[in-house]
Amino acid sequence: MELVTMEDVKHLIVELKKFVRISDPKGHSTLTLIDGKIESGDFNFSPDKTQVNKDLTTGLSFATNMRKLKSIIKSKSRFYRDIDIYAVDEFVSLPSGLRFIKDRPGHASLVVTENMSTKDLIIKLEVVAKLLESIGTVRVKQ
Amino acid sequence: MNYVNDFIKDYILYYSKELMPSMEVIFSQDKIATEKEAKDCLQFIELMCDQCIIDVKENKTILDSPASSHHAEKATMVIEDFIEDSGFDYLIDNDLELE
Numbered sequence: 154m155e156l157v158t159m160e161d162v163k164h165l166i167v168e169l170k171k172f173v174r175i176s177d178p179k180g181h182s183t184l185t186l187i188d189g190k191i192e193s194g195d196f197n198f199s200p201d202k203t204q205v206n207k208d209l210t211t212g213l214s215f216a217t218n219m220r221k222l223k224s225i226i227k228s229k230s231r232f233y234r235d236i237d238i239y240a241v242d243e244f245v246s247l248p249s250g251l252r253f254i255k256d257r258p259g260h261a262s263l264v265v266t267e268n269m270s271t272k273d274l275i276i277k278l279e280v281v282a283k284l285l286e287s288i289g290t291v292r293v294k295q
Numbered sequence: 296m297n298y299v300n301d302f303i304k305d306y307i308l309y310y311s312k313e314l315m316p317s318m319e320v321i322f323s324q325d326k327i328a329t330e331k332e333a334k335d336c337l338q339f340i341e342l343m344c345d346q347c348i349i350d351v352k353e354n355k356t357i358l359d360s361p362a363s364s365h366h367a368e369k370a371t372m373v374i375e376d377f378i379e380d381s382g383f384d385y386l387i388d389n390d391l392e393l394e
Binding site: 159185187211214227 | 300302306347348361364367368370388389390391
């Protein structure tokens with residue numbers, strides 16, 4: 154496992170203006186399944202979770218500046234020592250119905266822009282995962 | 296609080312009731328009014344994450360979903376945004392030490 158430094162990530166985020174995704178160690182970069190079901194906290198699902206509703210206010214988190222990056226890593230380090238880092242270009246061609254929105258300082262969300270089935274969302278998130286570049290792993294001192 | 300889906304909102308309120316009932320009033324406001332309230336929010340984040348670790352270990356179900364660190368992380372981000380939006384961002388410690 155190759156450990157990367159904050160300088161490596163700083164280059165991506167500050168100089169190359171990439172969006173950075175922080176993920177569980179050895180986990181999936183875009184798709185979080187809990188007991189085989191898609192995670193509830195990222196998108197706006199129908200009550201039976203078979204459909205996902207268009208919602209521009211909630212989505213997968215990406216850091217767009219160093220302050221937010223550190224904040225997300227610090228939050229995740231409460232649960233994991235090793236944290237995987239991925240990067241993607243802001244203007245990458247995304248599957249239909251998905252879009253990046255810069256919703257806060259230092260933060261972008263990958264949001265759903267049209268109603269779709271949860272099954273379709275999972276397929277699209279698999280496609281997005283292939284568009285992300287794996288940068289490596291950071292290990293937080295504990 | 297802004298930028299919060301219904302599940303995460305319910306998740307925050309669930310742990311408020313369980314761990315620190317005084318937070319419910321603070322979370323119902325548009326803004327945090329005082330530095331003391333902002334510090335209480337930070338304390339609540341620590342309590343919520345510690346409890347989440349316990350709940351995951353005990354395979355508990357929270358709001359019809361298996362306990363998961365993802366929910367606590369998302370909730371943390373929402374509460375930190377709330378603190379920042381209220382002008383108390385200087386209280387959030389983002390210092391990181393990597394190996």
